[in-house]
Amino acid sequence: MISKKMEHMVANSSAIRAMFEEGNRLAKLYGKENVYDFSLGNPNVPAPEAVKQAILDILSEEDPVALHGYTNSNAGYEDVRQAVADSLNERFHTAFSAKNITMTVGAAGGLNVILKSLLNPGDEVIVFAPYFGEYRSYTNNYDGVLVEISPNTVDFQPKLDEFEAKITPKTKAVIVNTPNNPTGVVYSEDTIRRMAAILEAKQKEYGTDIYLISDEPYRELAYDGVEVPYLTKYYGNTIVGYSYSKSLSLPGERIGYLVIPDEAADSEALISAANVATRILGFVNAPTLQQKVVKYCLNEKTDISFYDRNREALYNGLKELGFECIKPEGAFYLFVKSPVADEKAFCAAAKKYNILIVPGSSFGCPGYVRLAYCVSYETIIHSLPKFAELAGEYDRR
Numbered sequence: 001m002i003s004k005k006m007e008h009m010v011a012n013s014s015a016i017r018a019m020f021e022e023g024n025r026l027a028k029l030y031g032k033e034n035v036y037d038f039s040l041g042n043p044n045v046p047a048p049e050a051v052k053q054a055i056l057d058i059l060s061e062e063d064p065v066a067l068h069g070y071t072n073s074n075a076g077y078e079d080v081r082q083a084v085a086d087s088l089n090e091r092f093h094t095a096f097s098a099k100n101i102t103m104t105v106g107a108a109g110g111l112n113v114i115l116k117s118l119l120n121p122g123d124e125v126i127v128f129a130p131y132f133g134e135y136r137s138y139t140n141n142y143d144g145v146l147v148e149i150s151p152n153t154v155d156f157q158p159k160l161d162e163f164e165a166k167i168t169p170k171t172k173a174v175i176v177n178t179p180n181n182p183t184g185v186v187y188s189e190d191t192i193r194r195m196a197a198i199l200e201a202k203q204k205e206y207g208t209d210i211y212l213i214s215d216e217p218y219r220e221l222a223y224d225g226v227e228v229p230y231l232t233k234y235y236g237n238t239i240v241g242y243s244y245s246k247s248l249s250l251p252g253e254r255i256g257y258l259v260i261p262d263e264a265a266d267s268e269a270l271i272s273a274a275n276v277a278t279r280i281l282g283f284v285n286a287p288t289l290q291q292k293v294v295k296y297c298l299n300e301k302t303d304i305s306f307y308d309r310n311r312e313a314l315y316n317g318l319k320e321l322g323f324e325c326i327k328p329e330g331a332f333y334l335f336v337k338s339p340v341a342d343e344k345a346f347c348a349a350a351k352k353y354n355i356l357i358v359p360g361s362s363f364g365c366p367g368y369v370r371l372a373y374c375v376s377y378e379t380i381i382h383s384l385p386k387f388a389e390l391a392g393e394y395d396r397r
Contacts, residue, residue, distance in 0.1 A: 036383035076103030103286035107243035117273035123172035129364035182370035184328020196235035220247035255290035
């Protein structure tokens with residue numbers, strides 16, 4: 001018998017993964033070129049050439065016993081952490097050092113480390129719908145309680161009045177994700193300033209510390225010159241989780257980091273807790289080769305012009321067909337209003353045309369669907385006639 005907690009998690013397993021697996025099944029039946037799989041946020045732009053060269057150089061030049069061994073600290077190589085800190089300081093005018101950086105097994109590993117370090121059973125974690133559905137599981141892992149702020153479907157900026165009302169003495173953390181998965185929205189500087197002011201006031205009111213966790217795997221994927229605020233500049237109790245999965249197209253390599261600033265409450269204890277949590281969660285340390293790789297590639301980025309072309313083609317194409325959606329400012333997702341209230345029925349209808357999309361209820365926002373446009377440009381162009389057929393089903397109703 002598996003645990004009761006895992007029974008629940010298995011029953012509510014990721015709809016995104018399920019749809020991705022369905023795509024593989026359909027591809028075998030109809031050919032990959034005839035399946036339009038917008039389910040999974042798996043980058044289709046190759047990693048920069050510098051990543052390949054760094055791997056080759058590191059493997060050729062470094063002692064293999066040391067390279068593939070454990071790091072001295074569970075937080076990772078000190079020189080790598082210092083290089084990350086220096087890069088952040090240069091870009092965002094911060095004052096981090098190596099001790100403020102914990103290398104992690106991607107952003108997911110980082111979120112689990114920090115939530116493990118922070119949460120007592122019953123502590124509340126606030127999220128803004130729509131949100132990455134795995135936040136539910138990550139919070140539940142440590143017996144926390146997820147508190148949802150309902151979606152603002154006008155522009156998908158957070159509903160700050162509701163946010164303020166739902167903060168309680170049990171609130172331990174707030175997770176924000178900007179650029180956002182699934183909407184592609186970037187939270188504005190005004191939104192961040194107002195959110196920080198609310199948190200400061202609530203901390204004083206309740207005499208508690210509330211941590212703002214900024215989940216940032218899509219930071220580098222922003223279009224049209226949009227600026228993504230760096231949240232440690234606005235609120236002292238901010239912790240940043242980052243991943244190179246999207247910025248360097250390395251999702252399978254599982255490499256990222258946490259930033260725990262000195263300004264955060266109990267920062268020394270929290271840094272120590274993150275170090276220990278990295279070990280006891282079974283990560284031990286982030287992958288050593290990839291730590292070295294990112295040190296040499298801190299100034300590299302994938303070419304997001306490919307994503308931008310896809311964004312324009314899919315957004316404009318669907319709008320012309322009568323679908324409702326806002327234009328994403330970042331990430332590589334389009335969040336589209338379902339033409340019927342039951343978006344799962346719409347997803348099922350789309351599958352008849354070999355179009356695979358994810359229901360918005362997976363993100364706490366029913367009535368919408370998510371399309372990941374990190375696919376080939378040809379996939380988007382060839383899918384639009386199928387979307388036209390799909391739209392025709394609803395035009396006739």
